[in-house]
Amino acid sequence: MSISSSNPVISAESLSVVLNNKKILTDLNFNVKSGEVFALLGGNGAGKSTTLKTFLGMITPTSGSAKILNLPVDQHATELRQKIAYLPESVMLYAHLTARENIKYFLSLAGINKRDDEINHALEKVSLQPKAWDERLSQYSKGMRQKTAIALSILRQAPIFFLDEPTSGLDPIAIDEFNQLVSQLASSGATIMMVTHDVYGACQVANHISLLRDGQLVGNFSSPEQGHINTEEVHAAFAARSLA
Structure with missing residues (x-):
C-alpha cells in the first residue's frame, strides 16, 4: 500500500450521506495529495464531523465514496487504520501517565517497540520541552x-493525519506552534486533512481549503506558490458576504 506522489491520498467522489432521513452531505468532491494540507472549513452543523467520521470508517456513505489510497474506506477500514493518525479535538491519553509512558503503552498495543532515544527524538521533533517528558499529562496544557x-x-510512522x-x-x-508542526509534517511527506472553523489557522497552514455549508461545498481556495491563502477572501466567503 505505497503512497504515490501523483495520485490523491484522500479523495471524496460525489460523496453523499443521509442519516435518519436527513441529507447531511451532498455530492462532495475533493482530492488531497501526498505532502498536502487540506482544510475543510465550516461552522457548526455544516457537516464537518460527518465528513471526518465517514473517512474514519464510522459512517457509511449513502452514495459516492470516501477513499484513502484509492480504497473505499467503508470496505477497507481495518486495513487503512494502520496508515491513519487521528487527532480528536480532545486528545485521549492517560492523564496519570507521563508523555513517555503514554507513548510506550500505546506503541505496545500496536506491537511496536521503540528505543528510548527514538521516543526522545520524536518528542524533540514536536518541540515538547524535555522537562515535561516525565511529567504526568494531568499537568499538561x-x-x-x-x-x-x-x-x-x-x-x-503514520503517513496520513x-x-x-x-x-x-x-x-x-500554541496555535502558531501547532501550525508550524503541521507544516513540518507535510514537508516530510505526510498528508493532512483537518476540519475546522478557524479561518485564520486554515489559511496559515493549508494548501487547499474547501468551504462547507449545509453539507455542500460552496467555495474552494488554494495557496499561491509562495505565501498563504488570502484570509480576508476566505473570511468573506465563510461569513456568506461573498462566495469566491
Whole structure:
C-alpha cells in the first residue's frame, strides 16, 4: 500500500450521506495529495464531523465514496487504520501517565517497540520541552497533549493525519506552534486533512481549503506558490458576504 506522489491520498467522489432521513452531505468532491494540507472549513452543523467520521470508517456513505489510497474506506477500514493518525479535538491519553509512558503503552498495543532515544527524538521533533517528558499529562496544557499524540503518530510512522478542530481552545502562541508542526509534517511527506472553523489557522497552514455549508461545498481556495491563502477572501466567503 505505497503512497504515490501523483495520485490523491484522500479523495471524496460525489460523496453523499443521509442519516435518519436527513441529507447531511451532498455530492462532495475533493482530492488531497501526498505532502498536502487540506482544510475543510465550516461552522457548526455544516457537516464537518460527518465528513471526518465517514473517512474514519464510522459512517457509511449513502452514495459516492470516501477513499484513502484509492480504497473505499467503508470496505477497507481495518486495513487503512494502520496508515491513519487521528487527532480528536480532545486528545485521549492517560492523564496519570507521563508523555513517555503514554507513548510506550500505546506503541505496545500496536506491537511496536521503540528505543528510548527514538521516543526522545520524536518528542524533540514536536518541540515538547524535555522537562515535561516525565511529567504526568494531568499537568499538561491541550497543546502539550496534542504534541504528545503527534509524537506517537510519528513513531507509528503514520503517513496520513486527520485533525478535528485542532486549534480549538489553544492560545495564540500554541496555535502558531501547532501550525508550524503541521507544516513540518507535510514537508516530510505526510498528508493532512483537518476540519475546522478557524479561518485564520486554515489559511496559515493549508494548501487547499474547501468551504462547507449545509453539507455542500460552496467555495474552494488554494495557496499561491509562495505565501498563504488570502484570509480576508476566505473570511468573506465563510461569513456568506461573498462566495469566491
